[in-house]
Amino acid sequence: MQEYSLRSPYHPVQLVLGLSIWAVWFVIIYAGVSVACEQRPGGLQQGSLTSVNLVLMAFTMLTCGLLLFMAHHNWRRARRMWRALSPTQRFIVRLSVALDLVAALVTLAVGLPAVVLPPCL
């Protein structure tokens, strides 16, 4: 059985890493919108293309990309050593890659309103 390090794709912490990143992203975008609107409300004429929205969309894409990268990277690394992994380690890899994908999708979906809605109404 392979030895563990925190960066191994089969380390159980991988199970919570993806959604934890989503959680941090979520806090940042919510806090960001709230503080931005408190400090500088207005800009309604631009609809949803304000600087706030653009920053949000960029940050969302970035985070989504990071999560997708994590999923891909961990999967590739695990596949290279697949035969040496125990069934449980394989289970953790599959589950954590799936969770990273879920986190990426949820990030994208929750960030979608930034494409449509103005920030401070």
Add this chain to the structure above:
Amino acid sequence: MNGEYGRPALDPARGDAGRRHDEFNRVWGNPRGLRALTIVNHTTVGRNFMLAGGVFFLLGGLMAMLIRTQLALPGQDWLPPDIYNQLFTMHGTVMMFLFAVPVLEGLAMYLIPKMIGARDLVFPRLSAFGFWCYIFGGTILLASLALGIAPDTGWFMYTPLSGAEHTPGPNADFWLIGITFVEISAVSAGVELVVSIMRTRTRGMTLQTMPLFAWYILAMALMIVFGFPPLILGSILLELERAAGLPFFDVARGGDPVLWQHLFWLFGHPEVYIIFLPAAGIVSTLLPVFARRPIVGYRWVVLSVITTAFISFGLWVHHMFTIGIPQLAQAFFSMASMLVAIPTGVQIFSWLATLWTGRPVFHVPMLWITGFLVIFIAGGLTGVMLALVPFNWQVHDTHFVVAHMHYVLVGGMLFPLVAGLYYWLPHFTGRMPSRTLSRWGFWLTFGGFNLTFLVMHLTGLLGMPRRVYTYETGLGWDWPNLVSSVGSFVMAAGVAVVLLDLLIHGLYGRRAGINPWQADTLEWATATPPSPYNFMSLPPVSSRHPLWDDPSLPEAIAEGRYALAVANHGRRETWGSDPVSGRVREVVHLPGNAWWPFVSALVLAVMCIGLLSKQYLFAALAAGVSLVLLLRWSWENGAHPNAAPDARTAEGDPPLHSRTFDGPGLWGMVVTLLADGALYMALLFGWFYLWTVAPQWQLPADSRVDWPLWLLASALMVGGWWLFRRRVQRLRDGEDEGLERALWLIAAIGLVQCVTLVATWHGSVLAPRATSHDAVITVFLLYLLLHCALATVMTTLQALRVRSGYVGRLAPYEPAVVEYWWAYCALVCGVTFAAVVLWPLGWGGV
């Protein structure tokens, strides 16, 4: 099912096994009479949680009946508004805090060790302590109702209504203090369940072969660890505002009532998933048994559980859609609230697929699970409706929401719970449930429930708000309310029949044999009712269905064929295993019966009463006494004569955990620090929130924090930690030379640091009653002082234990645990310094 009820029940007291049974009972036995107050065994404590929860359920239900009786007809006021307001507040509070969570925690406490092949939970005295906190807290809360001074501002206690100005009486204090007391039990159970599931599974039970119920409970417990502290903080802040005048929610002095809402719902939304997940876990456990096949999509279900647990923390603002938050921000929460339906849907269709591809048998529990499905789906769909912001604006705070929440809570929690009670009745009592009476109970409850709450959706759409003690006629609300009230009586009859049924058959039903439902999970391998030690010997497992693989396992276990089959060393033992692979690493020794939990909880209850009656000196004294008791309790650990002084283990067995560097205590400390960290982050959130968003945030003209002293205190903490860490490293290398001296030095540093913190306070110009700014800084300083003082005290105790010979090279475990606390203290000192001193410098410039 073969035969009447399968093989005859296990009787551990007979034959050869009888001698071993006596030996085990000498170590594990439960005393009777007054000494029963010292029982720490999870079977008893879990059962007591459930029984107490049942009692609170009945009391909460009674309150609901009074409410429905009043609302049956328009214009009634035989319950005057002040009494009515107490009733609906207490109904919600009792049901949510004193019934829903404790009952499910109790079930988890009862089942988890048995399902994972362990003999007890990992901190038995903590479970017992949690139970007593729950009982005393609940009693204090209900006493307020008996005295007519119960909380009366709704179970979410919105400010400013619940503040000192609008609720001058003690009503709100009962909630704030009583519920916080009860929450100690919830958080401690959460910590314990996480560590038990991760570290005490039987040999070979990998993460992948763990029963699904364990995954659900693991998720629930972690959600409790992160989700309850925001409310604990909020309650502390509100109580400080009410009792000491420190403003946090008062607009004029820089606070914001919406901060309370955020803190409450940060807890409140995860809370309902904390309630739903264990119930879904019950369904995931029962369904495969009655479908006679393994669940379809184990991995999908685990995926869904983890996803639900995380996403549920991103929904809280959907309870606040009408407070005027910008639309875009609301849309994030709206989207997340809809998305959470997907993992729920996956679980539902996993159950459906299991039935579809299995060979279903229809026993009593299945009736309740079917009822759950119908009701919960309806409730989930109205939930998705409510997630849509425009619709939410119409039905928020109306009876539509009342209908929705009862559908998801009663459907999603009560029905699976009753299914579980019927299913595990043979386990609790050794007797089978009925067939006829149970059907009456189900249909009355199901029919009555729908009659009450289905039409209530319409009542809300017709415009009836929540929490009104009466209503006028002619609005179209008359007949729906009457129907709901009639339905509530039918449902009450159903509940009565169910309880009667469980009672009668629990006492006098037909005797159950071994594994009467032919289930696959390990809990059915104990005797029924179980012996205090669960298993005579701990079997290895290699699949998710140990009892399907080897139906004769119960008898083999009882013959002592497997591991840890002796108890003549006088210790309570179970396996300590690797969290992923289930490889056995240590023998975990567990404490036996003790008075500490009961007495400590009692003194804390006395302290609460002191706080409630505003006798603050007396309360401080009680707090001091309880601290002494808790510390004295912690003294009886590890190598102490009352714990495990003799470290010898059987040949081939691993060492005792207290003689290694890992063990439940270390994990318990980490999980506790997570909870503590969640509380701290909530405080941090409050600070930044008020600073950026509070309507009348003000910086006092002459406010000054003595930052040089604060910097010194932080540096001392970091230094102390660094020294501690180095010493622990040397201990790992086998050196305990000068350990005691090093600990005394570190304790001294801690003492100096605490003094420095106090000096920081004195050197600062703060007026905590005048502005929120100063109030929050004060709370930060108090938080730091409390933590650093505890660090000092714990280190002192460690030094004393080295002197007494309980800690050293051969028992090196405890300093590693305390070091983590120092690390946390150092971290929060630094972060607070950055947030309070450094950040305003940058922000002020903007």
Add this chain to the structure above:
Amino acid sequence: MAGGGRTVFDVFFRLLLPAGLLCLTGCDGPQSTLQPAGDAARVTAALWWGMFGVSVLVTAGVTLLWLYALRARSETPDAAQQRRAQRWLMMGGGVALPVIAIVVLLGFGIPAGHGMLPWPDDERPPLRIEVTGHQWWWQVHYPEAGVTAVNQLHLPVDRPVDLHVRSADVIHAFWVPRLGGKIDAIPGRTNVLRLRATETGTMRAQCAEFCGLRHAHMTMTVQVLPAPAFDQWLERQP
């Protein structure tokens, strides 16, 4: 072993009976969200009926599937059948169904919500009314005309109105169900609610956030008048 002793029909009957009564007795009332007299309320009521219909279908559909799955059978389906069932049910029901439902819901819901926002209109500014919630009465102030009323709201028909809602003490909520959604009155804040009445008549408003002893009595009469009648009413006020 037989099923639960009851038939599928029984389950349905119990569910549909109360629902059937719904439509027979009507959904009207002076405070009913289902008798809309304004833009926002109309859109929301339509959303409701759509969601209601879909929910009934989904609940019925899944329940039927469940009851069907419960039927007793003597042999397990073979491995290929099992895999197919699992895939269809888990992916179709568990993932695809909720995703489609959410997309459809948002497809209708986002435009609906969009239209309810208080968009600024410089050419035809909405009428500004200031509402302040007290324990336990409503103060209604028309700043342009300098008129103040108690527990009465007069509105012109077919004209957008911006209600600036405040609180003098605890949190209240301003709500005229027949016109639109509610908005909280929170001390320290002013929240703006945009309403546009499309029918004249009398209706009710009620405080929708628990605010203490007489919360149940914190109601308000709302009169929607034709524009000239409204102007006359304003002029007649002291």
